[in-house]
Each structure stands twice: as C-alpha cells, then as structure tokens.
Amino acid sequence: MKQDLIERFIRYVKIDTQSDDTSLSVPSTLKQLELSKLLLQELQELNIDSFLDEYGLVYGTLKGEKDSKTIGLIAHVDTALECKGGNFEPRVIENYDGKDIILNDEVTIKVDNNPHLLSKKGHTLIVTDGYHLLGGDDKAGVAIIMQTLKYFSAHPEIKHKNIQVCFTVDEEIGRGADHFSLDKFKADYAYTVDGGDINYLSYENFNAASSKVTIKGVSTHPGDGKDKMVNASLLGNEFNSHLLSLEKMTPRESEGREGFIHLDYIHGDVSSCELDYIIRDFDSKKLKDKKRAFLEAQKYLEKKYPTSVIEVEILDQYKNMGELISIDDACIQDIIQAYQKENINIEFEPIRGGTDGARITFMGLKCPNLGTGDYSCHSLKEYVDVNDMERMVKVLINLLSL
Numbered sequence: 093m094k095q096d097l098i099e100r101f102i103r104y105v106k107i108d109t110q111s112d113d114t115s116l117s118v119p120s121t122l123k124q125l126e127l128s129k130l131l132l133q134e135l136q137e138l139n140i141d142s143f144l145d146e147y148g149l150v151y152g153t154l155k156g157e158k159d160s161k162t163i164g165l166i167a168h169v170d171t172a173l174e175c176k177g178g179n180f181e182p183r184v185i186e187n188y189d190g191k192d193i194i195l196n197d198e199v200t201i202k203v204d205n206n207p208h209l210l211s212k213k214g215h216t217l218i219v220t221d222g223y224h225l226l227g228g229d230d231k232a233g234v235a236i237i238m239q240t241l242k243y244f245s246a247h248p249e250i251k252h253k254n255i256q257v258c259f260t261v262d263e264e265i266g267r268g269a270d271h272f273s274l275d276k277f278k279a280d281y282a283y284t285v286d287g288g289d290i291n292y293l294s295y296e297n298f299n300a301a302s303s304k305v306t307i308k309g310v311s312t313h314p315g316d317g318k319d320k321m322v323n324a325s326l327l328g329n330e331f332n333s334h335l336l337s338l339e340k341m342t343p344r345e346s347e348g349r350e351g352f353i354h355l356d357y358i359h360g361d362v363s364s365c366e367l368d369y370i371i372r373d374f375d376s377k378k379l380k381d382k383k384r385a386f387l388e389a390q391k392y393l394e395k396k397y398p399t400s401v402i403e404v405e406i407l408d409q410y411k412n413m414g415e416l417i418s419i420d421d422a423c424i425q426d427i428i429q430a431y432q433k434e435n436i437n438i439e440f441e442p443i444r445g446g447t448d449g450a451r452i453t454f455m456g457l458k459c460p461n462l463g464t465g466d467y468s469c470h471s472l473k474e475y476v477d478v479n480d481m482e483r484m485v486k487v488l489i490n491l492l493s494l
C-alpha cells in the first residue's frame with residue numbers, strides 16, 4: 093500500500109490547486125477543477141458511484157451492507173495562499189535519519205524547531221523543493237480517503253458500512269462549506285480528514301462573534317476645545333482600555349481552551365473612530381460574558397461623554413460543534429475504537445479557529461476532524477509522514493469495516 097500511497101500523494105500535489113480569496117467565482121480558481129476531475133475519474137475507475145457538481149465538489153458513494161450506518165469522509169482539494177503553489181518535484185525521503193532536512197540553500201527544516209521530527213526516524217517523509225508549498229493540507233487527507241476506498245473496492249469480500257465521500261474546494265479561503273449539500277451527502281455522521289498529527293482528534297472549536305464599534309466625536313478648533321471637543325480617536329483608545337480591563341485575554345495571553353478578544357483593526361480621527369474586533373471562546377457562556385463587556389464599555393463611555401455617539405454592533409459567526417457532539421457522541425466513540433485497534437493513543441485537541449466540520453455540524457451532520465500526518469502546513473517547511481498516512485488509512489478501514 094505504501095508505494096501506492098506515495099505515488100497517489102505525489103500525483104495530487106503536482107497539480108496546483110491554490111484557491112484565491114480575491115476571486116468571486118465558484119470555485120475561486122479553475123485549476124482546482126483539474127484535481128476534482130482527476131478524483132472523479134479515479135473514483136469511477138474504482139466503480140464508486142460519483143459525480144462532480146456545478147460548484148466543483150466531488151461526491152462519491154460506496155454502498156455497504158444493508159441496514160449498516162453511513163459514514164462520511166470529507167477533504168478539500170485546494171491549498172493555502174501563504175506560499176507559492178505551482179509545479180515542483182516533491183522529494184521522497186526514505187528511512188529518514190533524524191537530522192535536519194536541507195531543502196535548498198535558504199530553507200532547512202530544523203529538528204530544533206520541529207520537535208515532531210524526533211519521532212519520525214526511520215519513516216518515509218515527503219518534502220518540497222523549499223520554493224513551493226507542498227499542499228499536504230489537505231492532499232494528505234484526499235490521498236488517505238482515496239486509498240481507503242481503493243481497499244474496499246479491491247476487497248469486495250470484506251463487509252463494510254455505507255461510505256459517503258466529498259472532496260470540497262475553497263476551504264482555505266473560508267468558503268469550503270458554502271456549497272456543501274446534505275441533499276447530496278447523506279450520512280449518519282462524518283469526519284473531515286484535514287488535521288496534522290494523527291494523535292489528535294478534534295471535535296471542539298471556538299464559538300465566534302465579531303464586533304464593529306463606531307464612535308462619533310465632536311470636532312472643534314483645537315485652540316477652542318475646552319469642555320467641547322470629544323476626540324473620537326481618544327475615545328476609541330479608552331473604549332479598548334475599558335473593554336480589556338473587563339475581559340483581559342487577548343491572543344497574546346491565550347492558549348489551549350482559553351478564549352480572547354482581538355482588536356483586528358482601528359482607524360480614526362477627531363470626528364470618528366472605528367474599531368473591529370473578533371471574539372472567541374470554547375465556552376458559550378464565556379463568549380456571552382465577552383460580548384456583554386462590549387456593551388458595558390459602551391455604557392461607560394456614553395455616560396462619561398454624553399455628546400459622543402457610540403455604536404456597538406455584534407454579530408455571531410460560528411459555534412463550537414462540541415456542544416452538539418457531546419449530546420450524542422457515537423462519532424467519537426466509533427473513531428476511538430478504530431484508533432485503538434491501530435494502537436494509536438488519542439488526545440483531544442480543541443481547534444483554535446473554525447472548521448468546515450463545525451459549519452457542517454451545525455447544518456445537521458456531526459463532523460469532527462481527524463489528523464493526516466501533515467506537519468508545518470501553510471509553510472515551505474511542510475512535510476508529510478507517509479507512515480502516519482498509512483496508519484490513518486488503517487484507522488479508516490477499522491472504522492468502516494463491519
């Protein structure tokens with residue numbers, strides 16, 4: 093299987109599929125369709141009932157035993173924008189020696205900065221030329237899912253559950269779930285195969301809101317401002333200080349399961365000032381407290397500066413899927429068993445951001461996230477561990493077999 097997995101992964105990463113956040117088309121770049129079409133062709137060669145829809149999403153269904161559960165698997169074909177995409181020769185490192193990996197004259201993956209590498213000695217790794225993004229996020233996930241399907245297709249004697257797969261586009265620009273359809277994707281629960289370390293299983297993400305604060309001051313001639321001028325920029329500054337005296341956590345202080353308030357943008361002059369924030373917390377009650385702090389800071393300033401106008405707009409963005417999954421966690425229990433059969437110890441890692449899985453969970457389909465063996469994603473120093481990918485194929489085979 094290993095050689096097949098290596099060739100498959102290389103076949104996928106050699107197709108440039110970067111998405112584009114400035115494009116309004118769907119998908120955002122046509123080149124993503126090149127991989128979508130290849131995947132469709134490969135699914136059809138495996139005799140899997142599949143189609144490519146008008147938004148560039150590929151859906152596939154492999155029927156299992158009658159009355160068995162239907163398990164969904166999702167990965168995205170597009171790659172991140174942080175580094176250059178394009179054609180390059182991936183390098184396969186067999187029997188990794190545990191030392192620094194020199195990609196080119198300028199870029200070296202140092203063991204000191206990548207402690208994960210310590211456990212990779214003897215494994216097969218794949219890296220880039222140091223000029224391009226590898227794109228293991230999420231082509232490692234795509235390859236793992238395709239390899240799993242190939243296994244069941246090649247072994248019709250092995251009884252399995254119903255399998256539903258989807259390869260999405262534009263995940264990296266936050267549009268991955270925009271056209272994902274539960275009419276086309278019918279499952280009891282699903283997993284995004286889009287994480288890093290295979291020891292991490294994630295089913296919690298932030299609850300998220302944003303806030304726009306607009307302050308109107310009173311402008312006068314500076315020489316004539318006594319008890320009249322209300323400088324909106326100074327009020328913006330005071331608003332922020334008061335807010336952070338109520339809710340102290342900013343991203344700089346926050347880690348693990350802690351939330352934060354993040355001032356993302358501030359712009360102002362004497363007459364007006366605008367502040368944009370994002371608000372995050374795993375705990376929905378704590379998110380509410382953070383939102384309330386904005387209203388308290390507003391009241392505080394309104395009272396102190398009655399001639400000013402302070403508008404606070406708060407919008408909910410997405411929610412923690414853990415709150416839904418904890419009500420019925422069959423999707424967690426089943427995957428834990430599948431990991432245990434492969435002797436993989438699992439840690440639950442909260443996702444300090446949003447995921448497509450969270451959006452899909454709130455559409456009505458529970459969708460935790462699984463690791464792929466891809467490390468340092470979104471950077472030139474990205475690498476995949478093929479041994480990890482192989483183990484994840486086995487985990488999925490355990491999950492889906494009856």
Ligand SMILES: [Zn+2]
Binds near residue numbers: 168229230263286
């Ligand atoms: Zn991803």
